[in-house]
Amino acid sequence: MTSLVLEHVSRWFRNVVAVNDMSMTIGPGITGLLGPNGAGKSTLIALMSGFLAPSAGSVTLDGEPLWRNESVYRRIGLVPEREALFDYLTGRQFVVANAELHGLVDPGAAAAAAVALVEMTDAQDRAISTYSKGMRQRIKMASALVHEPEVLLLDEPFNGMDPRQRLHLMDLLRAMGAEGRTVLFSSHILEEVEQVARQIEVVVAGRHAASGDFGAIRRLMTDRPNRFVIRTSDDRVLASVLLADPSVRGVRLRSEGGIEVEASDFGRFSEVLPRAAREHRVRLLEVSPTDESLESVFAYLVAP
Amino acid sequence: MSAVLSPTVSRLGVRSVFGRRRGVLLYVLPVVLVGLAALVRGLVGDDLLAAQHTLQGLGLVVVVPLVALLATTGLFSPEIDDGSIAYLLAKPVRRHTIVLSKLVVAWGCAVAFGVVPVLVAGLVLRPSDPAFGLGFALGALAGGLAYCVLFALLSVLSRHAVIIGLVYLLIWESLLGGLLDGVRWLSVGRWSQAIAEPVADVSLVDKLGAGYSVVATLVVVVIGTWLTSRRLRAFNLTGDE
Numbered sequence: 001m002t003s004l005v006l007e008h009v010s011r012w013f014r015n016v017v018a019v020n021d022m023s024m025t026i027g028p029g030i031t032g033l034l035g036p037n038g039a040g041k042s043t044l045i046a047l048m049s050g051f052l053a054p055s056a057g058s059v060t061l062d063g064e065p066l067w068r069n070e071s072v073y074r075r076i077g078l079v080p081e082r083e084a085l086f087d088y089l090t091g092r093q094f095v096v097a098n099a100e101l102h103g104l105v106d107p108g109a110a111a112a113a114a115v116a117l118v119e120m121t122d123a124q125d126r127a128i129s130t131y132s133k134g135m136r137q138r139i140k141m142a143s144a145l146v147h148e149p150e151v152l153l154l155d156e157p158f159n160g161m162d163p164r165q166r167l168h169l170m171d172l173l174r175a176m177g178a179e180g181r182t183v184l185f186s187s188h189i190l191e192e193v194e195q196v197a198r199q200i201e202v203v204v205a206g207r208h209a210a211s212g213d214f215g216a217i218r219r220l221m222t223d224r225p226n227r228f229v230i231r232t233s234d235d236r237v238l239a240s241v242l243l244a245d246p247s248v249r250g251v252r253l254r255s256e257g258g259i260e261v262e263a264s265d266f267g268r269f270s271e272v273l274p275r276a277a278r279e280h281r282v283r284l285l286e287v288s289p290t291d292e293s294l295e296s297v298f299a300y301l302v303a304p
Numbered sequence: 305m306s307a308v309l310s311p312t313v314s315r316l317g318v319r320s321v322f323g324r325r326r327g328v329l330l331y332v333l334p335v336v337l338v339g340l341a342a343l344v345r346g347l348v349g350d351d352l353l354a355a356q357h358t359l360q361g362l363g364l365v366v367v368v369p370l371v372a373l374l375a376t377t378g379l380f381s382p383e384i385d386d387g388s389i390a391y392l393l394a395k396p397v398r399r400h401t402i403v404l405s406k407l408v409v410a411w412g413c414a415v416a417f418g419v420v421p422v423l424v425a426g427l428v429l430r431p432s433d434p435a436f437g438l439g440f441a442l443g444a445l446a447g448g449l450a451y452c453v454l455f456a457l458l459s460v461l462s463r464h465a466v467i468i469g470l471v472y473l474l475i476w477e478s479l480l481g482g483l484l485d486g487v488r489w490l491s492v493g494r495w496s497q498a499i500a501e502p503v504a505d506v507s508l509v510d511k512l513g514a515g516y517s518v519v520a521t522l523v524v525v526v527i528g529t530w531l532t533s534r535r536l537r538a539f540n541l542t543g544d545e
Contacts, residue, residue: 049394051541068537074396080541084386086316088323094391100312101395143391 002062002075002150002182003027004048009057011043018043020206021057026184030177032197033186034217040206041186042081045155048184049078061151074102077144081155083136085128091115091139092124095146102147114142119168133160141169152176154185158192170196194218225249226266227290230273231258233283241276248272258286310397313405321378321413329374330413333367334421341425352436355429356506359440363425364496365478368418368444372451373469375413379406380459381466390541400533407452407529414448426504439504446521447496453528454492460535488512495521 004026011019019040026048035041046052047059050066050073059066066072086094095115099107115124118138123131128139137160144152154173158166173196177183187193193200193214200217202210210220232238239251239259247268252260263269277284321327341358348354383389392402422444426437458472459465477493488494488509495517497508 046541049541051390051393051539053538053540070393070398070537071396073394076394078390078394080387080390082387082390084388086320086388086391088319089316097312097316098391098395101310101392101397103396 001028004151004182004184005058005060006044006047007058007060009047009054009059011040011047011052011055017206019047019054022203022208023057024201024208024211026182026201027199028177028180028182029199030173030183030185030197031199031201032193032214033184033201033203034188034190034193035186035203035209036188038205039188039203041188041203042155044203045078045153045184045186049076049153074147075150077147077149077152079137079140079144079152079154079157081159083133085136085140087129088127090125090127091120091131091135091142094128094139095124095142098143099146104147110146111142114146115139117145117172118142134162134165137161138165138169141172149181151182152184154183156187157185158187158189166192190218226263226269228261228263229254229258229286229288229290230261230284231286232277233285234280235259237280238277238282241280242273245269245272245276260290307401308404309408310401310405313392313397313402314409316392317379317406317409320382321375321409324378324382326374326378330371330417333371334417337362337367337421338425338428341428345429350430350432352430352506355426355436356504356508358429359422359426359437360497360500360508363422363440364443364447364500365493367421368414368447368496369451369473369477369493371418372410372414372448373455373466373473375417376407376410376452376455377459377465377469379410380456381463384459385463387541389539393536393539393541398533399537400529403456403529403533403536407456410452410456411449414452415445418448419444436504436506439500439502439506442503443496443498443500446499446518447492450492450495450521450524450528453525453532457528457532457535460532460539485510489516489520492521492524 006022006024009019009022010017022044033041033044043052047054048066050069053067061072061075064072089097092111092115095111096107099110104110115121118141120135120138120142123135128136131139137157141157157169161169173183173185185196198213200212200214201208202217210217230238235253235258239253242248242261243251247263247265248261249264250262254260273287274284321330340362344354344358383392419441423437423441426440427434430436455465455469458469462468476487477491481487481491481494489512494509494512498512498517499514499521500506501508502514
């Protein structure tokens with residue numbers, strides 16, 4: 001059983017706190033690290049892969065510290081977010097070099113297996129400089145898998161992949177999780193995380209906002225109050241009707257026209273609104289959610 | 305894990321020096337040195353002072369440090385800048401193995417594009433006196449070894465290693481080294497000249513022994529390598545945040 005344990009970890013850069021007192025245990029299986037851009041996901045992955053010292057707290061792999069301990073890389077595979085690679089090498093040369101650096105007995109065979117696993121065998125003899133974004137992502141993946149690590153850390157691995165590559169990588173991650181490896185990947189897209197990971201850790205603005213199984217996280221994210229701006233042919237009538245319904249928490253007439261509605265039960269509200277409009281012969285001119293951005297969803301999660 | 309050198313790191317290093325456009329500059333500098341030596345020889349004949357000025361002023365002061373700067377920063381800086389050094393560092397390989405494997409490549413470049421051209425230029429300038437060229441070549445070797453280590457350390461400390469390296473060469477080694485006498489005790493360039501002196505049988509720097517210079521060069525090489533490894537051990541890979 002391999003587990004990566006963070007205990008009260010904080011990391012600040014001068015006066016900016018990137019990671020604020022986070023504790024989590026990443027065990028075997030797939031964990032998704034979800035959060036908006038700039039939330040501290042990359043900082044967390046750097047801490048987990050020994051590329052950053054925690055300012056406070058500890059990061060350990062089965063009790064061993066990650067920082068200043070190069071022997072842990074026997075057990076860890078890292079796929080960094082940055083795209084830079086050794087562009088002057090071919091894909092195969094790059095993966096073979098990674099295998100050699102791990103001191104593998106047969107670097108050529110290990111590299112061939114890893115390259116085949118990410119379906120890059122056809123392009124392996126081309127220079128990396130000619131690769132597309134998705135191909136780079138896959139060759140990075142092969143370099144991280146070449147020594148069959150117990151722990152695999154991936155920073156935004158789905159970025160730049162087309163849907164087919166995305167599905168393939170998802171299958172690959174699922175297979176690795178099923179083998180009992182500890183796999184952690186970061187993403188800012190809920191749907192992406194949900195499709196692969198059972199366990200989700202949500203980070204927002206450097207704080208650990210939520211942790212749990214994807215169903216629980218999904219409920220947290222969708223059961224929040226939703227706000228809409230609605231423009232109609234008769235704002236006042238619709239406002240009074242909506243306010244009578246239990247799915248609505250508040251209605252406000254906007255001075256510039258239209259009404260602002262806060263619904264507490266999104267499912268029910270989406271049925272009530274058209275029915276009420278039809279019954280009272282109010283034309284709906286526009287219905288638009290005002291806070292559907294992921295940032296606002298996350299902001300809701302961390303609201304005190 | 306226990307190996308002192310990693311052939312893989314060195315091989316990648318060679319490709320990164322010569323795979324980039326500025327690798328071409330490495331060929332230009334020795335050609336300029338040997339070409340100028342031939343020109344001097346043609347114009348003034350076998351003249352000790354002219355030969356000495358050419359090898360000291362152009363060889364030891366310009367070509368050797370610049371070759372070291374180009375080769376060493378080419379080995380370290382681009383990988384650090386674009387983060388690809390993470391692929392070397394995320395391996396169970398000791399940091400001093402990585403640093404030494406890269407330094408071996410840098411030192412190889414310093415010998416091939418600095419020391420050997422100085423030797424050749426010395427033979428062109430004074431074919432009657434091979435010890436002359438050999439002495440300067442020894443000085444070039446000592447300077448090359450120390451400069452490579454200094455620039456390696458600079459590369460892991462700063463993202464502007466090339467600029468800082470050039471400023472250091474111009475201000476400290478050239479300008480202050482010429483103005484202030486005391487700088488000779490702390491100048492890689494002066495040490496390399498002092499090391500050239502006894503073998504080449506010339507006088508380049510006052511009051512600086514070859515013995516002191518050899519020891520000082522070794523101290524810089526050992527401590528610089530150790531500091532570079534130490535710094536690489538604490539390498540921060542941070543994303544765009």
